[in-house]
Amino acid sequence: MIYLQGIKKSFNQLPVLKGINLKIEKGEVVTILGPSGSGKTTLLRCLNFLEKPNAGIVQIGNIIVDSEKATKKEMLAIRKQSAMVFQHYNLFAHKTVVENVMEGLIVAKKVKKKDARHQSERVLEKVGLSDKLHHYPSQLSGGQQQRVGIARALALNPEVILFDEPTSALDPELVGDVLSVIKSIAQEGITMVVVTHEMSFAREVSNRVLFMDEGVIVEEGTPLEIFHAAKEERTRRFLQRISGESFFTPLKEQVN
Amino acid sequence: MTIDIPFIWIAFKEIIKALPITLILTIVPLLAGFLIGIGVALVRIYKMKFLYRIANGYVSFFRGTPIIMHIMVIYFGFPLLLDQLSLRFDLGIQTNKIPIILFVLIALTLAAGSYLSEIIRSGIISVSNGQMEAAYSVGMTKFQAMNRIILPQALAQSIPNFTNIFVGFLHTSSIAFLVSQKEVTGAANIVASVNLKFLEAFIAAGIIYWGITILVEGISFLLEKKVTAYNRGGVS
Amino acid sequence: MGKAFDLMLIIEFIPTLIQYLGITLQILAASIILGLVLGIAAAIPRLYKIPILNQLVILYVSFIRGTPILIQLFLVFYGLPAILLLLFSIDITRMEAIYFVIITYAISNGAGFSEIFRAAIRAVDYGQTEAAFSVGMTSRQNFFRIVLPQAVRIAFPNMANSVIGSLKDTSLAFTIGVMDMMGRGDTLIAATAHALEVYLSLSIIYYIIVVMFEKIFSKLEKYFNRYQKADVTAVA
């Protein structure tokens, strides 16, 4: 379970998160939508202390940290509860595919090297990369790299996996592969927080959608509620702008 | 043994008189070496047969041996060679009348040529193929394209490298004092031994080299900003 | 000047001179190892912006970059005994010349290395660090497992150049009386008056060593680059 209370974050006097409260149940898939600069990435990064919030409480699993007095040790403990999939993959450039996945297991989880290799190979099979185990990241396509990124997160078996626009750096024809991998792990009951601009993903996969703007969560609800019956004007305008007309049609079909 | 601080200033005033010779020993080889460098770089890029091997050997050998060797070999070897020629063809050259600085300049020029050719070559290679094709597409010849499109970009990109070479050769010119040239280091050595104040004299010389280096790096920084202005713009 | 040129002597001198190669390599190895330590120590205040130390390192690097190695050699040779005597009443005037050379070259290498390390560490994409944190690594684990190995690859070509430059610079150690290859060459010249041949022999030895170093380094570089795209390494 994840619990955020009163998370505030400013960059050089500019408030980016203005007090975020959020509770996510185990196994929930939450997507975060919102215009550019609304603080989605910052919120995600506050969850694993890649950014240290100025105020507020972060809880993942049984680790509770008050961000105002967070110690290095506490931040590390939170990070060990979570894993992240980055927009630009951020694979370890000097390690092979399988080594990338093993790295966190060996270092953070203290798994024996042999077992780590075993587990990593299993996870890589799941994302369809069994044939690329000994390639270096530079020898892979963007879609393959991102699937390694997902495997790296998945292998740690964390309380939650954080995704920051995992498909937005990909060529359109590679997006499908990566999304279907994310979908399949979502169905395994792993808790996920996903920032994305892929409306179809938000609609089909998530249990809950958050809409953020100007550092606050404006509205939240099930995909149906948000996409079909948003209460807030801001949400409706955003959804209209981002998907034009094309998305209302299939939704109507779904509702009917 | 103590340090005589006021003497540093006295030494400084004396030694700085030798700066013109240091600058000659730096700038002349670099200018002459630049011409060699362009020629050698083009020979190597276009893989002109036969010449290409000589150019490779030249660059590799001169870059692979200490510059003091170049100075010494030419200092001792050139007079020998000239004497032989003079004897055979009855030219009547008197090698002991030739100023030593000439030998030093020749040696440093050959060394500079080898280093500069590498810089120019990598500069040319780094200018994209597309630039050459674009030049052809508007009807330029190979020579025109090289002259008007490729070289200007290559040289502008190489300014930091040229600065390093300049500073390197400024410092290398200090070796000339070993064949009794009265450039900055030579002058410092004289001031040092006459007054038996070695440390103070070399501190003064160090300050002179340091000052020139900082000056040159500053100028290069400004120059680079100006020359590569075309490289910026767009979105950022 | 010397006697008539004798080609055979060049070959004959080589075995005599090469016996002193060990001293040259000792100077090189010692000054590189000490230089590495110094370089790491100097890079830390720069990377972590530790006040005062940071400025001191900037000054140190600027001075070393700004002065010829010959001047640095003389400053250490004349200055170090004076300073040690003045501050700690330690008398090192009888210390062997080779130690002054090693100290100078270590100080000089340290400055160069610190800049190379700093640039290399900063060149590693920050996303790598974030990814390391995201899988639960500590700062230390991130530095040693993720950042450093990649920085080493980035730093390697520059380090290799530094080492080769340093090897060539050892040819100046004889100026303060070190009996290395150059020093032995000097005595050989005094004994035989065949200066040109001696310097040609020395050039050949230096060239062979430099080429060997280059071969080894390029092998190592290939190894370090094994995880880079093929087209990235092929450029060189």
Ligand SMILES: Nc1ncnc2c1ncn2[C@@H]1O[C@H](COP(=O)(O)OP(=O)(O)OP(=O)(O)O)[C@@H](O)[C@H]1O
């Ligand atoms: N490290 C930083 N330093 C200064 N300002 C920052 C930093 N990171 C983010 N910001 C600012 O915080 C605001 C929110 O940024 P954030 O990246 O969270 O937005 P986002 O919702 O993820 O946007 P996008 O959809 O474009 O990714 C922006 O105004 C941004 O300029």
Ligand SMILES: [Mg+2]
């Ligand atoms: Mg973002």
